[in-house]
Amino acid sequence: MSGAVDPRACLEAIEHLYDYLDGELTPEREAAVKAHLGTCAYCFSLFGFEHAYLRFLEARARAQEIPPALRRRILDTLLEGGAAERP
Amino acid sequence: MSEPQGFPPSFEREALAHLDTVYRVARRLAGNVAEAEDLTQDTMLKAFRAWQQFRPGTNARAWLLTILRNTFINQYRRSGNRPDPVDVHAIEGFTVFRDVQTADPEGAFFAQIVDDEVLRAVDRLPVEFRETLVLADVEGLSYAEIAEVTSVPVGTVKSRLFRGRQLLQKELYEYAVEMGYVKRGSP
Numbered sequence: 001m002s003g004a005v006d007p008r009a010c011l012e013a014i015e016h017l018y019d020y021l022d023g024e025l026t027p028e029r030e031a032a033v034k035a036h037l038g039t040c041a042y043c044f045s046l047f048g049f050e051h052a053y054l055r056f057l058e059a060r061a062r063a064q065e066i067p068p069a070l071r072r073r074i075l076d077t078l079l080e081g082g083a084a085e086r087p
Numbered sequence: 088m089s090e091p092q093g094f095p096p097s098f099e100r101e102a103l104a105h106l107d108t109v110y111r112v113a114r115r116l117a118g119n120v121a122e123a124e125d126l127t128q129d130t131m132l133k134a135f136r137a138w139q140q141f142r143p144g145t146n147a148r149a150w151l152l153t154i155l156r157n158t159f160i161n162q163y164r165r166s167g168n169r170p171d172p173v174d175v176h177a178i179e180g181f182t183v184f185r186d187v188q189t190a191d192p193e194g195a196f197f198a199q200i201v202d203d204e205v206l207r208a209v210d211r212l213p214v215e216f217r218e219t220l221v222l223a224d225v226e227g228l229s230y231a232e233i234a235e236v237t238s239v240p241v242g243t244v245k246s247r248l249f250r251g252r253q254l255l256q257k258e259l260y261e262y263a264v265e266m267g268y269v270k271r272g273s274p
Contacts, residue, residue, distance in 0.1 A: 018249060022223070022230070024230055045192050046184050048192075049192060049194045050181075056194070056200075058224055058225060060202045060205040061202075061205060061206060061221070063202050064110075064114065066106050066127070070124050070127065070128075073128070074127065074131050074132075077128060077132060079094070081135075
């Protein structure tokens with residue numbers, strides 16, 4: 001698939017895979033990875049898979065919210081406890 | 088009951104706005120629901136009492152998470168009634184993709200794994216990997232923010248994140264294979 005691609009470019013891209021997906025690369029490095037993904041089917045596919053994984057993780061784990069009763073209890077406690085601290 | 092009154096507007100806007108985040112992270116750190124609820128409350132109470140020390144315009148979410156983490160370490164960590172952590176020596180990079188690249192290169196099998204199973208798998212991660220992964224992948228903190236909250240260099244955040252993500256992915260993949268959501272690729 002990636003016959004013409006320099007394998008060192010793959011290693012370089014894969015080394016920065018998560019930094020790239022997390023938006024933590026410098027603009028230059030990000031551009032270099034992006035350019036590589038445009039020419040290498042293997043890396044393109046790997047990055048796509050890891051991207052799907054991170055999106056899935058966020059969606060599944062973020063679904064949990066604080067139960068309303070606990071929220072209520074905490075707000076009440078803060079107002080009582082906090083008031084005692086004030087001059 | 089009426090809506091709460093008496094909070095400084097800045098506390099409501101900058102701290103109470105992150106209550107879900109504090110609760111979610113507490114759930115992943117603490118050993119059980121009751122402990123997570125107490126940890127959430129203790130964190131918010133400490134933050135409220137120290138609110139005058141908070142400098143407006145700085146990162147309230149990271150500040151709250153730092154309080155949460157310190158409270159957890161000082162008061163809760165010893166109780167440690169957690170499931171056995173998975174074996175960290177089993178980590179190898181990107182083996183799941185190599186396994187599924189023919190059968191399911193886009194990771195469609197992930198969609199069949201339900202919330203509870205994902206959270207259970209997260210809870211089996213060793214605590215350093217778990218907290219780093221939750222802060223990054225669930226709450227969306229930057230590497231620098233995670234480094235601040237967990238008191239380690241950015242390089243450590245990155246390596247923990249890599250290991251945590253790969254470890255969790257492998258666990259979820261094994262589960263998906265077991266459930267028949269995806270066929271194990273031929274080596």
